[in-house]
Amino acid sequence: MTLDINWRRWRLVAFGGFIVSAILFVAIFANVVAPYSPYDLDVANMLAPPSGAHLLGTDELGRDVLSRVIYAARISMMVAVLASMVGLIFGTIIGSVAAYFGGWVDMVLMRFMEVLFSFPAILLAVVLMAALGTSVVNSMIAIGIIFIPGFARLARAAAIDVLRKQYVESARAVGMSNTRILVREILPNIFAPLLVEAAVAFSYAVLLESALSFLGLGAQPPEPSWGNMLNVGRGFMANAAWLSLAPGMAIFLTVLGFNTLGDGLRDAFDPHLRD
Amino acid sequence: MQDIRKHAQGAAGPTLSIRNLTVSFAGRRQLVQAVKNVSLDIWPGEIVGIIGESGSGKTMTALSAIRLLPHKAQVEGTIHLGERDVLSYTEKQMRALRGDRIAMIPQDAMQSLNPSMRIGRQVGEPIELHRKDSASRIKTRVRELLASVKIGDTDQRMQEYPHQFSGGMQQRAMIAMGLALDPELIIADEPTTALDVTVQAEVLRLLREIRDNTGTSIAFITHELGIVAELCDWVYVMNKGEVVEQGCVDQIFNDPQADYTRMLLDATPSIHGPRDEVPNV
Amino acid sequence: MLKVIFWRLIAFAFTLLVASAILFVTINVVPGSAAKAALGIDATPQALARFNAQNGLDQPLIIQYTAWLGQVLQGDFGHSFQNSVAVGPEVLRRIPVTLELAVLAFIVANLIAIPLGTLAAMRHQRGLDRGVTGFATILGAVPNFWLATLLVMVFTLKWRLLPASGFTPFSEDPIMNLKQMIMPALSLGIISSALLIRIMRASMIEVLSADYVRTAYAKGASEKIAVLRHSMRNALTPYVNVAAVEFGFLFGSVVIIEDIFLLPGIGSFVLVGIINRDYPVLLAAALTITVVVLIVNLIVDLLVSMLDPRSTAKH
Numbered sequence: 036m037t038l039d040i041n042w043r044r045w046r047l048v049a050f051g052g053f054i055v056s057a058i059l060f061v062a063i064f065a066n067v068v069a070p071y072s073p074y075d076l077d078v079a080n081m082l083a084p085p086s087g088a089h090l091l092g093t094d095e096l097g098r099d100v101l102s103r104v105i106y107a108a109r110i111s112m113m114v115a116v117l118a119s120m121v122g123l124i125f126g127t128i129i130g131s132v133a134a135y136f137g138g139w140v141d142m143v144l145m146r147f148m149e150v151l152f153s154f155p156a157i158l159l160a161v162v163l164m165a166a167l168g169t170s171v172v173n174s175m176i177a178i179g180i181i182f183i184p185g186f187a188r189l190a191r192a193a194a195i196d197v198l199r200k201q202y203v204e205s206a207r208a209v210g211m212s213n214t215r216i217l218v219r220e221i222l223p224n225i226f227a228p229l230l231v232e233a234a235v236a237f238s239y240a241v242l243l244e245s246a247l248s249f250l251g252l253g254a255q256p257p258e259p260s261w262g263n264m265l266n267v268g269r270g271f272m273a274n275a276a277w278l279s280l281a282p283g284m285a286i287f288l289t290v291l292g293f294n295t296l297g298d299g300l301r302d303a304f305d306p307h308l309r310d
Numbered sequence: 311m312q313d314i315r316k317h318a319q320g321a322a323g324p325t326l327s328i329r330n331l332t333v334s335f336a337g338r339r340q341l342v343q344a345v346k347n348v349s350l351d352i353w354p355g356e357i358v359g360i361i362g363e364s365g366s367g368k369t370m371t372a373l374s375a376i377r378l379l380p381h382k383a384q385v386e387g388t389i390h391l392g393e394r395d396v397l398s399y400t401e402k403q404m405r406a407l408r409g410d411r412i413a414m415i416p417q418d419a420m421q422s423l424n425p426s427m428r429i430g431r432q433v434g435e436p437i438e439l440h441r442k443d444s445a446s447r448i449k450t451r452v453r454e455l456l457a458s459v460k461i462g463d464t465d466q467r468m469q470e471y472p473h474q475f476s477g478g479m480q481q482r483a484m485i486a487m488g489l490a491l492d493p494e495l496i497i498a499d500e501p502t503t504a505l506d507v508t509v510q511a512e513v514l515r516l517l518r519e520i521r522d523n524t525g526t527s528i529a530f531i532t533h534e535l536g537i538v539a540e541l542c543d544w545v546y547v548m549n550k551g552e553v554v555e556q557g558c559v560d561q562i563f564n565d566p567q568a569d570y571t572r573m574l575l576d577a578t579p580s581i582h583g584p585r586d587e588v589p590n591v
Numbered sequence: 592m593l594k595v596i597f598w599r600l601i602a603f604a605f606t607l608l609v610a611s612a613i614l615f616v617t618i619n620v621v622p623g624s625a626a627k628a629a630l631g632i633d634a635t636p637q638a639l640a641r642f643n644a645q646n647g648l649d650q651p652l653i654i655q656y657t658a659w660l661g662q663v664l665q666g667d668f669g670h671s672f673q674n675s676v677a678v679g680p681e682v683l684r685r686i687p688v689t690l691e692l693a694v695l696a697f698i699v700a701n702l703i704a705i706p707l708g709t710l711a712a713m714r715h716q717r718g719l720d721r722g723v724t725g726f727a728t729i730l731g732a733v734p735n736f737w738l739a740t741l742l743v744m745v746f747t748l749k750w751r752l753l754p755a756s757g758f759t760p761f762s763e764d765p766i767m768n769l770k771q772m773i774m775p776a777l778s779l780g781i782i783s784s785a786l787l788i789r790i791m792r793a794s795m796i797e798v799l800s801a802d803y804v805r806t807a808y809a810k811g812a813s814e815k816i817a818v819l820r821h822s823m824r825n826a827l828t829p830y831v832n833v834a835a836v837e838f839g840f841l842f843g844s845v846v847i848i849e850d851i852f853l854l855p856g857i858g859s860f861v862l863v864g865i866i867n868r869d870y871p872v873l874l875a876a877a878l879t880i881t882v883v884v885l886i887v888n889l890i891v892d893l894l895v896s897m898l899d900p901r902s903t904a905k906h
Contacts, residue, residue, distance in 0.1 A: 150609040155843020155884055158861065162877050165865040166617045242734055246847055249736050250862065269740060269851070273748050283737035291732035378808055409810035416809075421802035426824050436810045487810070 048299030054292025062108040071099035073106040073259045082275045092277040095267065100277060103259035104285050110260045111289065114175045114253075115240040119233045121179025126186020127229060131221050133187070134194035135213065145191065152184035160243055164252040171260075174253040178243045182236050189232050193225035200224075231301050238293035245286050261286050323392070324351040325495050325527040326375055331387035333370050333379065341384070344370045346551040348387075352495065357521055357528045359542035359559075361535065361574070367551040368531050372497045375529075376412050377404050392494060409436040413488035415498040419480035423472035429483055430468025436490040455486040459516060478509035485516060492524060499531045514541050535578045539563060547571045595896055603889045607882065611663075614877050615656045618870055619648075628868030629672040646672070663878070669871035678875045682857065686879065688758060689849070689856035691768075692775055693842040699780025700787055700841070701834060707784075708791025709826070713818060715796055723788065730785035736847045739778035746774060756853040775852045779841055790833045791826070798826040832895055839887035843880055 061068050070090075077097030085092040091100040129148065133141040151159075163177035197203060198221070206216050247253035248262030256263055261282040268278030333345035345367040352358045362368040373379050375389055377396065389396040391411060399407070408414075413436070416422040424432060434452040437443055443451075449468070456464045459482040472480055481501055488496050498517065502510040518541060521528055530542060538545055538559065545562045547555040547570065555568040566572045626642040627634065634642075643649045647658060662669060668678040711723035746753040753770050761768040798804065799822055807821040845858035853859070857876050864873025 146605075147609065150606050150613065153606060153885060153888065154610065154613075154881060155840060157844050157846055158877060158880055161846055161861060161865065162614060162617055162873070165868075165873060166620055238732070245734055246736065250847060250850065252865070265737060265740065272740065272744055276744060279737075279740045279744070283734070283740065286734050286737065287732050290734075291729065294728065294732055376809060378805060405811045405813060407811070408808065409812075414806075414809040416802060416806065418802060422806045424803040424806070424821050424825070427821070435807075435812075439811045439816070484806075487806075 045299075047295045048303075051292050051294070051296030051299060054288055055296050058108055058289050058292065059112060061105055062112040065106050065109050069099075069102035069105040071102040073098060073103040074257055075099075082271065082278075084275070085277055091281045092275065094264075094278055095271060095275075100264075100281050103264060104261070104281050107254075107259040107261045107264060107282065108285065108289075110171055110254050110258065111241055111244055111286075114171065114178065114244040115237045117175045118178035118182060118240045118244075119236045121176065122182025122186045122236055123229060123233050125179070126183045126188075127190040127222065127225070129183065130187035130190025130192075131194040131217055131225065134191045134198060135217055135221065141191075145187070148184040148187045151180075152188075156181050156239075156243065157246055160247055161250065161252060164247060169252050169255060171254045171258070174244055174247045177247070178240050181243070182240070185236070186229060186232060189228055190225055193228050194221050197221050197224045231297065234293060234297035234300055238290045238297065241286060241289050241293065245282075324353050324390075325356075325392065326350075326352040326529065327388075327390040328371065328375065329388045329390075331371060331374060331385070331389065333367070333374060334384045334386075335380075335382055336384070343551055344383075345374070348548070348551075348553050350546050350553060350556070352527045352529055354494075354527055355521060355525045356544060357518070357530055357542050359538040359545040360529060360531045360548060361533065361538050361545060362548035363533055365550075366548040368548045369499055370551075371548070372499060372529055372531050375495070376408055376414055376497060378408075378414075406440070409493075410440045410491045411493055412495045412497065413490075413493040415481075415484050415488050415496060415501045417500040418504050419484045419501075420472065420477065420504070422484060423475075423480055425472055427471075428468065429470055429472065429475065432472075433468075433483055433487045433490065436487060440491060451490070452486075455489055456483070458489065458520075459483070459486045460512075461486070476509075477505055478512060481505060481509075481513055482516065485513070485520070489520065489524070489526075493526060495527045495529065496520075497529045497531070500533070502537065503532075503534075510537075517541065535563075535574060547574070592897070596893060599889065599892055603885065607885060610881050610885065611660065611878055612656060614874060614881065615659060616652060618874055618877075619652060619655060625672060625868055625870050659874070668875040671872050672869045673867050673872075678871050681872075682860070682875050682879050685855055685857050685860050685876075688854055689842065689845050689858060689880075691761065691772060692779070692845055692849070692854060692856060693838065695772055695776035696779035696783060696841050697834075697838050699776050700783040700837065703781065703784035704787030704791050704834075705827075705830075708788045708830075709795050709818065709823070711788070711792045712795030712799055712826075713814070715799075720792075723792065727785045727788040727792075730782060730788075733782060735778045735782040735844070736851060738782060739774065739848060739851045742774045742777060756851070758852075758854050771852070771854075775848050775854060778851075779844065779848055783837055783841055787830070787834055787837060791830050794830045795822060795826040798822045801825070832891060835891040835894075836888060839884040839891075842887065843884050845880075 075098060077093065077099075080089070080093050080097045082095055083089055083093040083097070089099050089101065091104065094100055094103065129144055133144040159181055160174075160177050163180060164173060167173035167177060203216060203220050206220050211219070244253055245260070245262035245265070248260040249266045251263070251266065254260035254263055256267075264282040265279060265286075268275070268282065271278050328351070329349050331345055331348045332343060334341040334343045336342075348367070348371055350358070350360070350371070360368045360371065370379065370383075374385055375391065375396065377399070379385065385397060387397070391407065394407070396404070396407070423429075430449070430452050431438075433455055434448040437448050437451060452468060453464045456467060461467055461479060461482055467475075467479075472483075475483060481504075484501070501517075502513050505513060514537065517528060517530075520526060530537070532538060542559055544558055545556065546553050547562065547568060549570045554570045555562065555566065557567075562571060563575065566575060625646070625648060626639040630638055630642055640649070647655055650658075659669070666679060668682060670677055671681075707723050707726070711720040714720045743755050747755045753774055754767075757771055759767040759771060799818070801822075804817055804821055807817040812821070845856060846861055847858075848854075849856045849858035850862055857879055860876040861873060861880070863869065864871075864876055
């Protein structure tokens with residue numbers, strides 16, 4: 036309502052944006068930023084507490100924890116980006132097809148989406164991983180599938196809105212084909228709300244990916260991921276707490292960054308939601 | 311002018327006396343004054359109309375008396391309810407006054423009744439909050455109150471919820487609630503705006519009866535000149551936070567002094583002067 | 592009303608059918624792996640074929656599904672590939688564990704969310720409100736399995752107050768049972784409260800600005816009475832809808848927490864099924880969780896349409 040509150044909002048967006056860009060930077064330039072290789076064993080230096088040489092200590096095989104956390108950011112970001120893309124692309128297609136054709140196509144597609152939506156996310160992810168087999172790529176697919184119904188709903192609502200507008204009717208009138216109308220006229224116009232949803236999906240993907248690899252269903256050792264590092268850390272909680280603290284903190288900051296950024300973006304696109 | 315009224319009322323002092331009241335809100339850059347240097351009096355047994363368009367500060371002025379303004383409001387001036395210096399009161403002292411010595415009848419009765427509480431409990435709540443009466447005594451009083459605002463079948467009605475009441479009955483229930491403890495002053499904030507014309511007339515007649523029977527003072531806030539003409543003894547005309555004119559109803563209608571009052575009268579062509587009686591419906 | 596219930600039930604049955612089909616097809620879509628898992632990598636092709644034939648795994652999926660569904664509808668969840676134990680009774684044994692965990696976590700979440708959300712709403716846009724909102728934002732970013740780890744570090748390793756894991760039935764030793772349940776319930780409940788705090792706050796802010804709350808103040812009510820007597824019930828009505836859905840969600844997200852704290856519930860049964868490639872186990876466990884979640888959602892749906900203030904108020 037007042038300037039003061041807007042400013043507060045922007046501070047949050049800036050905060051989220053800062054964390055997100057920092058993590059993306061670290062993920063992209065992991066090989067430059069990380070002080071050590073995430074795989075190099077150092078048997079003489081197992082479970083060393085944080086020190087000048089190893090800022091976050093070393094793990095049970097003497098690997099540098101900081102470097103592993105940094106490389107794990109890569110996997111986490113990759114899964115988050117690609118899973119959101121899978122959800123975004125398939126969801127948009129399904130949603131806009133349902134909206135465009137309406138009738139029984141709409142009915143069948145959206146009923147199916149609703150059923151998919153009603154599964155608890157983590158359960159569906161786990162079952163999908165069981166079917167697909169454990170790997171980073173598969174966790175990406177599994178998480179992406181979970182996102183499809185959400186995007187489909189949003190795309191359908193947005194597409195129905197767009198379809199009411201003049202330019203789609205005029206496209207029909209000049210005899211454009213269905214596919215052409217979908218791709219040329221509808222998709223570009225429903226992208227903004229979908230991008231906001233993608234930002235939110237991102238942070239959820241980070242959580243789900245870490246959950247899957249925590250259960251041993253995602254990234255497999257020795258590949259570092261925040262989830263599997265936390266899982267290993269559980270075995271050394273008593274004498275090497277840093278193994279549990281560092282990756283947990285990484286997940287926390289990443290999710291926090293994306294959530295604040297997503298909230299801020301949502302407000303920017305939809306001023307009605309502001310306090 | 312004040313003197314004429316004082317003699318006319320022949321009372322010891324006004325029920326409500328507001329002096330130099332200014333209500334302001336901190337805006338982005340500067341203070342926005344919603345009420346500017348307003349002074350007004352309401353004498354015992356008097357029905358005083360405060361008339362103005364929305365945004366004229368009439369509701370803010372009235373809410374100041376019961377101290378229910380938004381937290382951010384800054385209030386200057388003095389407000390006396392009888393001998394009590396209301397603005398110097400603590401929140402706890404104010405609570406003891408609200409619903410007991412000053413009551414409020416709001417604009418929208420349906421929104422102002424708690425949807426999940428029985429009417430009987432809501433009407434009796436001022437008594438419950440201010441007196442240590444037994445439940446059965448409160449119930450007896452609620453029955454009387456509902457009967458006095460002409461709600462029949464009281465035992466049944468007390469058990470009902472607001473949505474089971476018609477708009478007119480909801481407003482009468484609100485009035486009953488206001489009367490619960492024989493307040494010195496009732497602030498009625500456009501209580502008939504949400505009602506249709508016939509129901510509106512009933513409610514106005516009821517308010518006048520109440521004044522005649524109990525001697526309660528009523529501050530009647532409205533934007534409708536017609537109602538003022540029917541109901542009020544004395545009128546304050548407010549515009550942009552200021553009192554632009556005051557006088558008895560005759561004077562306001564027949565010999566308006568302020569340009570703004572004339573404008574209001576011109577905008578309401580059907581009003582030609584006060585009527586002596588509220589028509590029977 | 593009856594018509595509404597009838598159609599909701601039809602939709603529910605349909606959802607259940609599709610959901611079970613999705614689970615069945617997903618789990619059985621990779622052929623042959625179950626036999627390998629059950630018989631070991633050294634199993635001969637003949638043995639594998641015999642296993643597949645015995646368990647009907649060589650049939651087309653649609654036939655396998657209808658056969659399985661027919662059995663499930665008669666209460667028969669089949670037998671474990673691993674040890675031939677009947678799966679149904681095992682599921683029944685595990686449900687109470689998960690139910691206890693979910694209920695306790697739900698209590699924790701509400702005990703945090705209702706007071707904090709209310710306080711934040713009462714101090715809308717002031718320090719306390721910003722503090723509570725910030726707290727909810729932070730909680731929303733903490734993975735529950737990380738919180739579980741942190742709790743174990745503090746309560747078990749540092750203060751030695753609670754056992755790190757394990758399960759004792761409530762009927763055997765209630766104190767021990769609760770001690771073992773505290774940390775799992777806290778890990779799930781605290782994180783769940785993040786969403787519920789926001790919902791409660793928003794709902795309460797709306798109610799507190801209602802005219803009838805001003806009426807309460809005008810009658811001389813204290814803030815305590817205005818909030819507790821006049822606002823709480825009205826604010827809880829929309830909150831309860833979301834909270835009930837959240838309960839279903841809690842029940843669905845027990846997989847990790849049960850694994851961490853070694854609780855023998857449905858969630859850990861899912862993992863048993865996955866790790867052993869024991870399809871009947873996995874299917875039964877996943878289906879049970881899904882059915883419970885769907886039933887909770889159905890009940891919420893029906894309650895919402897029945898608890899509409901205009902119809903409840905009537906009696």
